[in-house]
Amino acid sequence: MGLEFRSQLDDAWYDARIVMDGYDRLRVKFIGFPDDHDEVFDANNLTSFKDIAEFRRRFRPVSVQVQDNECPQVAKGTLVCVAHAICPDDRRFYDAVVYKVLHEEHRFVKGEEECPCSFVLFWRHGPKAGCLTVQALENICRVQPRRNKMNPLLTSFLETAREKIEITLSKICATPHEAAYDEKAYRPSVSQRLKQDTSTSRRPSSLISSLKEMNGNPSQRAGHGSEIEGVPHMIIIDNLERGLSPLKIVEFIYKKVSISCEAFVSP
Numbered sequence: 128m129g130l131e132f133r134s135q136l137d138d139a140w141y142d143a144r145i146v147m148d149g150y151d152r153l154r155v156k157f158i159g160f161p162d163d164h165d166e167v168f169d170a171n172n173l174t175s176f177k178d179i180a181e182f183r184r185r186f187r188p189v190s191v192q193v194q195d196n197e198c199p200q201v202a203k204g205t206l207v208c209v210a211h212a213i214c215p216d217d218r219r220f221y222d223a224v225v226y227k228v229l230h231e232e233h234r235f236v237k238g239e240e241e242c243p244c245s246f247v248l249f250w251r252h253g254p255k256a257g258c259l260t261v262q263a264l265e266n267i268c269r270v271q272p273r274r275n276k277m278n279p280l281l282t283s284f285l286e287t288a289r290e291k292i293e294i295t296l297s298k299i300c301a302t303p304h305e306a307a308y309d310e311k312a313y314r315p316s317v318s319q320r321l322k323q324d325t326s327t328s329r330r331p332s333s334l335i336s337s338l339k340e341m342n343g344n345p346s347q348r349a350g351h352g353s354e355i356e357g358v359p360h361m362i363i364i365d366n367l368e369r370g371l372s373p374l375k376i377v378e379f380i381y382k383k384v385s386i387s388c389e390a391f392v393s394p
């Protein structure tokens with residue numbers, strides 16, 4: 128099944144295909160357009176997981192023109208991709224949601240069914256974003272659900288971007304860990320050491336149990352040792368499950384307790 132790509136230039140959806148352009152660049156080629164319309168993306172420019180997710184959302188299976196006899200499928204609340212005429216011979220496609228359908232009896236001309244119904248649409252993006260307009264069925268395409276299995280080139284490109292972010296994160300994560308344990312850089316006072324000793328005496332046995340404890344005790348969420356000014360707050364967790372990467376830990380903690388943190392895994 129073909130790909131549809133939402134251009135960064137005009138935010139419209141186009142039929143497209145993708146090719147790799149070197150190791151970490153992806154070239155999007157627009158079907159029916161010359162090469163100078165290509166859009167090229169560098170994995171190094173996707174610097175966060177949000178960037179990756181947003182870039183991935185720019186691709187989906189090609190939307191399908193709704194046939195006249197399929198009119199009942201375009202019901203209130205349906206997400207559709209709709210042609211918008213920028214000028215007489217330039218139609219661009221943007222997403223809209225069906226707000227209301229004004230049904231009329233279908234005609235048959237030379238055995239062909241014709242849908243004269245009108246569709247009131249709420250545009251989600253594009254020049255008419257936020258507006259309601261009335262459209263005929265001939266301008267409406269059905270948006271196809273995204274599949275879990277993506278185009279292998281896109282999967283590979285996003286994986287490259289993800290690996291680059293993980294490498295950057297692991298470098299960042301390593302820095303405060305080393306700083307906190309460098310005795311020359313950090314010599315806690317006796318009272319600080321006592322506070323640390325108390326808190327580290329209850330080391331959780333796994334990441335999961337540690338997070339459950341944090342969830343159940345709001346005062347701990349602020350962090351033990353948070354009284355020590357200028358030193359990053361740190362939790363040490365033993366017995367990690369195999370294969371846990373710093374990235375997975377960071378994502379898990381953020382999901383569970385909405386705390387942005389850094390993680391470092393040591394053998």
Ligand SMILES: [Zn+2]
Nearest residue numbers: 198242243244
């Ligand atoms: Zn109809």
